[in-house]
Amino acid sequence: MKKPELIDTASLSLMLTELRLPTIKCIFEEFGTRADKEGWPAARYLAALAEHELAERERRRITRHLNDARLLPGKTLDGFDFKAVPMISKAQVMALADGSEWLERGSNVLMFGPPGGGKSHLASALGLALVEKGWRVLYARTTDLVQKLQTARRDLMLESALAKLDKYHLLILDDIAYVAKDRSETSVLFELIGARYERRSILVTANQSFGQWDSVFPDPAMTVAAVDRLVHHSVILEMNVESYRRRSAEKKKRPGPGRPPPGATGKDTAE
Ligand code: ADP
Numbered sequence: 001m002k003k004p005e006l007i008d009t010a011s012l013s014l015m016l017t018e019l020r021l022p023t024i025k026c027i028f029e030e031f032g033t034r035a036d037k038e039g040w041p042a043a044r045y046l047a048a049l050a051e052h053e054l055a056e057r058e059r060r061r062i063t064r065h066l067n068d069a070r071l072l073p074g075k076t077l078d079g080f081d082f083k084a085v086p087m088i089s090k091a092q093v094m095a096l097a098d099g100s101e102w103l104e105r106g107s108n109v110l111m112f113g114p115p116g117g118g119k120s121h122l123a124s125a126l127g128l129a130l131v132e133k134g135w136r137v138l139y140a141r142t143t144d145l146v147q148k149l150q151t152a153r154r155d156l157m158l159e160s161a162l163a164k165l166d167k168y169h170l171l172i173l174d175d176i177a178y179v180a181k182d183r184s185e186t187s188v189l190f191e192l193i194g195a196r197y198e199r200r201s202i203l204v205t206a207n208q209s210f211g212q213w214d215s216v217f218p219d220p221a222m223t224v225a226a227v228d229r230l231v232h233h234s235v236i237l238e239m240n241v242e243s244y245r246r247r248s249a250e251k252k253k254r255p256g257p258g259r260p261p262p263g264a265t266g267k268d269t270a271e
């Protein structure tokens with residue numbers, strides 16, 4: 001029987017490179033020494049190597065998907081102060097962050113509220129949680145994405161551009177109401193919404209609720225149809241709070257404990 005030290009580790013390394021098993025290549029010697037010392041059965045050694053290769057592969061995949069998602073840096077669910085938005089349920093948001101149910105059905109999330117209320121933060125943080133769970137997400141300012149799709153349409157590539165977005169289980173369209181009022185712009189948005197309907201999810205944030213969406217889609221019939229598709233299977237989060245930034249700035253100015261923001265109704269929303 002050959003002794004373990006007679007194995008040509010250099011050529012084994014080459015084989016592992018050829019097989020694209022970089023993690024096993026890194027650890028097989030160290031694990032081998034341990035396995036010999038502790039008398040692991042061969043199958044246990046092999047299983048340990050395979051497990052590490054898979055775990056590392058998953059980690060790299062998530063890192064790649066995170067880079068690809070273009071999320072806002074530093075915005076997490078942990079860093080989101082739910083007390084500042086008492087009208088939304090943390091439990092409901094946490095359930096959304098799990099993803100499986102609504103993303104599989106292609107349902108949508110709609111976040112409404114005035115500027116500074118935390119829509120972009122919460123949307124991006126949800127995206128981050130979902131990527132970490134293995135879902136594909138793309139965050140985009142709606143105007144940027146619309147511009148890209150318009151360029152694609154000019155090059156007669158709209159269909160394939162829309163198809164490329166299919167790999168994302170969730171598309172975050174931040175600030176949909178800021179899209180310029182231009183018929184060709186908004187019709188790509190309309191096609192995007194139609195293309196994903198009941199298949200792939202969209203998360204929309206908007207400063208204005210549907211009543212004012214005629215400024216998003218210039219044609220009222222288009223507005224009705226787009227809203228109808230977005231709403232059909234959706235969770236709506238109304239975030240009607242005073243700007244978080246302004247509140248934090250005001251709180252710093254005041255000496256005492258936080259008071260409710262001016263105009264806040266009902267419960268104290270300051271933490
Ligand atoms: P919106 O998109 O609704 O205009 P943002 O998400 O951009 O609001 O929020 C403005 C700033 O305030 C961001 O820096 C965000 O991280 C912060 N912020 C808003 N709401 C909260 C909150 N509830 N908890 C923590 N930070 C918040």
Ligand code: MG
Nearest residue numbers: 119120174175
């Ligand atoms: Mg925003």
